[in-house]
Amino acid sequence: xxxxxxxxxxxxxxxxxxxxxQLSLYPNIVFRIIDKNASCTTQSRALVIHARSLExxxxxxxxxxxxxxxxxxxxxxxxxxGKRAIKVDLAQFRTKQQPLNTRxxxxxxxxxxxxxxxxxxxxxxxxxxxxRNIEVIDIKDFGDAGAEVTLSNGEILxxxxxxxxxxxxxxxxxxxxxxxxxxTYSESxxxxxxxVDRSPCSTKExxxxxxxxxxxxxxxxxxxxxxxxxTIHEGYQDDIHLSIDxxxxxxxxRTRRSDINISNCNWISVYRSHHRHITTFRYRKHYFLLxxxxxxxxxxxxxxxxxxxxxxxxxxxxxxxxxxxxxxxRLLDTYHNERFKVAENxxxxxxxxxxxxxxxxxxxxxxxxxxxxxxxxxxIQPILNSSQRLRQYLFRRLSQTAITYRSSKIYDYxxxxxQFHRTTPLPGDRFPYVIFEPCYYHFVIFENxxxxxxxxxxxxxxxxxxxxxxxxxxxxxxVRFEGAILVRPDGYIAYRTTVFxxxxxxxxFSQYLLFENI
Ligand SMILES: Cc1cc2nc3c(=O)[nH]c(=O)nc-3n(C[C@H](O)[C@H](O)[C@H](O)COP(=O)(O)OP(=O)(O)OC[C@H]3O[C@@H](n4cnc5c(N)ncnc54)[C@H](O)[C@@H]3O)c2cc1C
Numbered sequence: 114x115x116x117x118x119x120x121x122x123x124x125x126x127x128x129x130x131x132x133x134x135q136l137s138l139y140p141n142i143v144f145r146i147i148d149k150n151a152s153c154t155t156q157s158r159a160l161v162i163h164a165r166s167l168e169x170x171x172x173x174x175x176x177x178x179x180x181x182x183x184x185x186x187x188x189x190x191x192x193x194x195g196k197r198a199i200k201v202d203l204a205q206f207r208t209k210q211q212p213l214n215t216r217x218x219x220x221x222x223x224x225x226x227x228x229x230x231x232x233x234x235x236x237x238x239x240x241x242x243x244x245r246n247i248e249v250i251d252i253k254d255f256g257d258a259g260a261e262v263t264l265s266n267g268e269i270l271x272x273x274x275x276x277x278x279x280x281x282x283x284x285x286x287x288x289x290x291x292x293x294x295x296x297t298y299s300e301s302x303x304x305x306x307x308x309v310d311r312s313p314c315s316t317k318e319x320x321x322x323x324x325x326x327x328x329x330x331x332x333x334x335x336x337x338x339x340x341x342x343x344t345i346h347e348g349y350q351d352d353i354h355l356s357i358d359x360x361x362x363x364x365x366x367r368t369r370r371s372d373i374n375i376s377n378c379n380w381i382s383v384y385r386s387h388h389r390h391i392t393t394f395r396y397r398k399h400y401f402l403l404x405x406x407x408x409x410x411x412x413x414x415x416x417x418x419x420x421x422x423x424x425x426x427x428x429x430x431x432x433x434x435x436x437x438x439x440x441x442x443r444l445l446d447t448y449h450n451e452r453f454k455v456a457e458n459x460x461x462x463x464x465x466x467x468x469x470x471x472x473x474x475x476x477x478x479x480x481x482x483x484x485x486x487x488x489x490x491x492x493i494q495p496i497l498n499s500s501q502r503l504r505q506y507l508f509r510r511l512s513q514t515a516i517t518y519r520s521s522k523i524y525d526y527x528x529x530x531x532q533f534h535r536t537t538p539l540p541g542d543r544f545p546y547v548i549f550e551p552c553y554y555h556f557v558i559f560e561n562x563x564x565x566x567x568x569x570x571x572x573x574x575x576x577x578x579x580x581x582x583x584x585x586x587x588x589x590x591x592v593r594f595e596g597a598i599l600v601r602p603d604g605y606i607a608y609r610t611t612v613f614x615x616x617x618x619x620x621x622f623s624q625y626l627l628f629e630n631i
Pocket of ligand 1: 123124125126127128129147148149150158159160161225247248249250278279280281283284304403404405406412414415416417418419420421
């Protein structure tokens with residue numbers, strides 16, 4: 114049987130589910146989401162949800178459920194050879210004294226299984242079922258003529274767009290022969306979810322321990338269940354089975370605490386970490402790669418799942434606008450443009466951090482074990498305690514709220530009209546003050562009395578011509594600005610103006626959106 118559809122999403126991990134949730138907001142789009150597994154994961158896997166992902170969940174009205182199910186981290190502690198070298202107070206980010214430009218200044222611990230269930234339930238509530246127990250077994254590419262996706266049940270799909278959310282071993286990437294360049298680390302890692310009594314960190318703290326024998330970490334899951342992780346250098350092969358006794362031994366050695374009681378492990382896994390990414394997030398006209406199918410890296414900073422969620426958020430509205438609002442196809446090219454740079458940067462940064470933390474080279478080991486703790490204790494910790502700017506910088510980097518798309522091709526021509534103060538947010542920056550309704554562009558009009566007639570004409574024009582896709586807001590926001598800012602459906606700034614020139618605005622916009630068809 115051959116079927117046609119607008120979009121096929123291959124894979125219902127967090128990335129595919131988020132893409133489906135976002136597309137479900139557009140009633141005219143026909144899409145299918147297919148997964149070879151019978152249900153979503155039961156493993157805790159990605160444990161950390163960062164602020165930017167929480168903002169995306171807020172747009173779907175899922176954030177309160179996520180916050181209610183998870184645990185907010187209060188602190189992160191680092192120990193070197195048994196002594197604490199640093200403590201980062203994450204709870205203080207939640208106080209009003211720490212303006213972090215996000216409504217969700219949190220690091221949330223929530224198991225990936227719970228995050229996936231949250232997203233899949235959202236789909237059910239909106240009448241969409243993940244097609245489970247069906248595997249994509251082949252992809253045939255016919256160039257400009259399209260793509261053919263063969264399913265294990267014999268059905269053949271001819272979608273307009275194929276979205277590969279099929280994880281690190283992506284069949285789409287393999288069938289299209291796309292290179293996944295990077296390397297595999299020589300060290301193996303273990304993860305174990307266990308009950309822990311007398312843990313060196315509370316149920317709201319995470320801690321890492323650096324010893325000559327390797328690196329370990331403890332992260333809270335809920336109650337007295339914790340995620341234990343660590344590097345394994347010697348005496349173990351790649352695909353070994355690690356017993357609870359092995360885990361106990363490693364954790365006791367690295368924490369220098371033999372009184373920690375570890376029991377009831379429901380998941381122990383040993384794996385090799387990689388850092389790799391593809392070079393094109395959009396292949397030909399029809400294929401998009403997202404999440405682990407496009408980029409994988411070490412678990413440093415808990416960024417992997419968060420990045421996949423944001424890939425999906427970036428692509429969904431563009432696909433929807435091309436399919437339902439006759440936007441130019443080149444809007445879809447900006448997906449690669451914007452997300453590739455994020456992934457490349459992430460893979461490189463996490464690689465540097467992980468290589469430093471796990472390297473067995475004698476000089477790096479020496480520096481890590483004997484110099485780093487002093488730098489952390491006597492330099493970084495005091496600066497961190499006294500410098501709000503450093504705390505904000507670290508939070509923004511970790512939480513992915515610092516990501517901007519300023520260099521995206523979408524802003525190459527005329528995304529600013531007029532004169533601006535240097536503190537005015539730029540096109541490509543995330544608009545942090547309000548989480549707007551999804552699916553629409555939002556024009557935020559700031560106070561502007563001198564030009565009121567011109568402003569009124571401009572607003573009337575936008576209201577009349579673009580009412581299907583643009584919402585107008587007059588907001589009292591903490592930005593010094595006399596003008597208007599247009600925010601994209603994904604919360605990034607599309608355009609700003611202080612001159613309210615209708616022709617300029619139309620010229621800028623017609624590069625991507627064919628308004629006459631709206
Ligand atoms: C131990 C561990 C800890 C981690 N910790 C963190 C963390 O703290 N924070 C973080 O952000 N990330 C973390 N990650 C990474 C995170 O789990 C991944 O980045 C995330 O799962 C990627 O989501 P995805 O949807 O892109 O891919 P996946 O979760 O791999 O989902 C891919 C889906 O595609 C389906 N599929 C694959 N091939 C086919 C096919 N041919 N046909 C149909 N379906 C198919 C699979 O069944 C699967 O459901 C961790 C990972 C591991 C292993």
